[in-house]
Amino acid sequence: MTQNVENLTKAVPPGVTEEGLEKALDAFVAALGAEKVASDAETLRAYRDPYQISTWTTNLAAAVVKPTSTEEVQEIVRLANEHRIPLWPIGRGKNNSYGGPAPQVNGSIIVSFESMNQVLEINEELGYAMVEPGVSWIDLYEAIETGGHDLVASIVDVGWGGVVSNTLDHGLTYMPYSIDQASHCGMEVVLPDGDLIRTGMGAMEGNKTWPLYKRGLGPTSTELFMQSNYGIVTKMGYWLMPKPEVYMPLWLRSWNDDDIGPIVDALRELMLDGTIDMRPQFSNTLIMASMMSSRKDWWDGDGPMPEHIIDKIAKELNLGRWMMRFALYGDEAVVDHRYAKLKKRFESISGVEVTGEKYEKSEWKNLQNPHEQIQIGIPNLDLYKMASWYGGEEGGHVDFSPVIPMTTTDTLAALSFMKEMVQEAGLDHMAGLLPINARSTTFINVLAFDTKDEDQTRRAYEVAKKMVAIAGKKGYGEYRAHLSFMDLAADQFGFNNHSQRRFNETIKDVLDPNGILAPGKSGIWPARLRNGNNA
Numbered sequence: 001m002t003q004n005v006e007n008l009t010k011a012v013p014p015g016v017t018e019e020g021l022e023k024a025l026d027a028f029v030a031a032l033g034a035e036k037v038a039s040d041a042e043t044l045r046a047y048r049d050p051y052q053i054s055t056w057t058t059n060l061a062a063a064v065v066k067p068t069s070t071e072e073v074q075e076i077v078r079l080a081n082e083h084r085i086p087l088w089p090i091g092r093g094k095n096n097s098y099g100g101p102a103p104q105v106n107g108s109i110i111v112s113f114e115s116m117n118q119v120l121e122i123n124e125e126l127g128y129a130m131v132e133p134g135v136s137w138i139d140l141y142e143a144i145e146t147g148g149h150d151l152v153a154s155i156v157d158v159g160w161g162g163v164v165s166n167t168l169d170h171g172l173t174y175m176p177y178s179i180d181q182a183s184h185c186g187m188e189v190v191l192p193d194g195d196l197i198r199t200g201m202g203a204m205e206g207n208k209t210w211p212l213y214k215r216g217l218g219p220t221s222t223e224l225f226m227q228s229n230y231g232i233v234t235k236m237g238y239w240l241m242p243k244p245e246v247y248m249p250l251w252l253r254s255w256n257d258d259d260i261g262p263i264v265d266a267l268r269e270l271m272l273d274g275t276i277d278m279r280p281q282f283s284n285t286l287i288m289a290s291m292m293s294s295r296k297d298w299w300d301g302d303g304p305m306p307e308h309i310i311d312k313i314a315k316e317l318n319l320g321r322w323m324m325r326f327a328l329y330g331d332e333a334v335v336d337h338r339y340a341k342l343k344k345r346f347e348s349i350s351g352v353e354v355t356g357e358k359y360e361k362s363e364w365k366n367l368q369n370p371h372e373q374i375q376i377g378i379p380n381l382d383l384y385k386m387a388s389w390y391g392g393e394e395g396g397h398v399d400f401s402p403v404i405p406m407t408t409t410d411t412l413a414a415l416s417f418m419k420e421m422v423q424e425a426g427l428d429h430m431a432g433l434l435p436i437n438a439r440s441t442t443f444i445n446v447l448a449f450d451t452k453d454e455d456q457t458r459r460a461y462e463v464a465k466k467m468v469a470i471a472g473k474k475g476y477g478e479y480r481a482h483l484s485f486m487d488l489a490a491d492q493f494g495f496n497n498h499s500q501r502r503f504n505e506t507i508k509d510v511l512d513p514n515g516i517l518a519p520g521k522s523g524i525w526p527a528r529l530r531n532g533n534n535a
């Protein structure tokens with residue numbers, strides 16, 4: 001295989017010659033038209049991991065194809081089988097901090113859905129949208145607002161990502177339907193052999209409950225297409241919530257670094273009894289500060305930022321040492337009751353304060369705080385500033401995100417080893433809890449670096465890998481893994497001699513005997529590229 005970063009068109013897939021790749025590209029051009037196929041170095045630069053050092057020679061695509069219909073996706077899959085070319089589907093290609101748009105295997109052809117970006121239906125009565133895989137959060141918001149619908153979509157922090165792609169990677173949004181990543185319902189999928197299926201009730205011709213009821217008859221395959229490489233999703237249902245009478249964004253500040261335990265206990269209680277019915281973000285000072293300022297505004301020294309500087313930031317930006325953003329939605333009387341209850345519970349912890357203000361629908365568009373916009377489904381790009389903590393425009397980060405039980409014991413145990421490891425690597429510890437549901441939470445560690453500083457970048461990747469392995473030994477698995485340590489993250493799921501991997505790869509070999517679809521995604525390799533035979 002040739003890997004030449006100056007001429008990215010030379011990245012060829014394992015087991016394929018340069019001539020074989022050229023022949024395949026000619027076939028893609030003949031089938032789709034030249035305007036939908038690109039393999040020049042300039043275009044491909046945009047499909048690299050934006051946080052990777054530019055001289056690194058992994059995760060290089062050979063070409064990008066941009067289908068405009070499901071039939072074209074089927075044709076792409078057929079040609080990939082014929083020429084044994086790996087495909088890597090992306091929605092908006094913004095999976096930054098987990099690898100961006102880049103493929104796992106060098107020489108893959110990226111299937112980009114940027115031209116399949118239609119909101120196909122918004123159903124006001126039943127509260128759902130049916131979307132194509134290139135629809136961004138911004139597109140969906142605009143379609144809802146332009147159509148004058150009394151509905152709102154639960155969205156992510158940075159609005160340029162895709163509804164389908166983010167959902168497929170188990171992405172986290174923040175409104176009530178986001179709990180347990182439960183907004184999606186019904187998928188249409190092109191299988192690796194080109195066949196087309198619809199999951200759940202979609203398997204029945206004319207069944208109107210496809211985007212309404214999550215199951216069908218017999219096993220439901222929807223979840224099998226998430227974080228996997230068993231199919232390419234070409235349509236998906238996404239539930240929309242009726243706009244509530246009142247929206248009340250809330251802020252909790254804690255000035256004592258050690259209060260994280262009691263706050264987590266209170267949060268769990270309030271989520272278990274339904275008082276808090278959405279996904280809070282509970283972040284340390286540095287994560288919050290990174291969305292509002294740059295590191296050099298405070299301190300430009302090497303090594304982890306000293307505690308007294310963090311205290312200064314906490315005070316000057318009025319963040320506290322831990323800050324929770326969360327919200328209430330509903331009828332005013334219900335919101336008032338819940339607010340009084342949660343305020344009393346949280347403020348029973350000494351030094352903790354909770355504040356918030358209620359807004360009616362007509363006021364939402366005037367909200368200025370990007371966090372408060374996001375929690376009511378108004379997308380923006382403001383929080384992307386976080387990526388420039390070190391290195392400004394050329395800053396980046398890899399995320400290590402294990403899931404832990406939402407208890408004091410587990411929170412403190414995880415915090416202690418993760419903080420120590422990050423600081424030992426000479427990096428600032430930027431971390432936050434994003435509950436999955438009332439019982440479990442992701443503990444996101446943002447390992448930030450300056451991509452101009454190769455040593456620092458390497459340290460961030462290396463410590464992330466070490467954390468994956470150590471967390472695995474402690475029984476904490478990742479909710480989502482970066483390309484650079486997907487295999488390692490999957491290795492941690494070792495119950496009964498890796499029976500889950502054997503199960504996943506058995507399915508893979510049946511569905512995708514030529515191993516063309518997203519080889520290596522979530523550590524699932526097709527037979528011909530298994531056991532390290534993929535370079």
Ligand SMILES: Cc1cc2nc3c(=O)[nH]c(=O)nc-3n(C[C@H](O)[C@H](O)[C@H](O)COP(=O)(O)OP(=O)(O)OC[C@H]3O[C@@H](n4cnc5c(N)ncnc54)[C@H](O)[C@@H]3O)c2cc1C
Binds near residue numbers: 090133
């Ligand atoms: C500052 C910052 C903030 C972030 N905030 C959040 C957040 O709030 N919530 C969150 O979840 N993430 C967050 N992220 C992580 C990530 O950037 C987002 O999840 C982003 O939206 C993912 O990009 P995308 O939707 O364009 O996915 P893509 O890059 O298009 O796709 C992601 C993956 O999904 C799969 N895929 C995509 N399309 C298909 C398809 N049609 N069929 C089959 N498989 C497919 C592929 O495996 C692909 O690699 C954040 C990152 C940064 C840097």
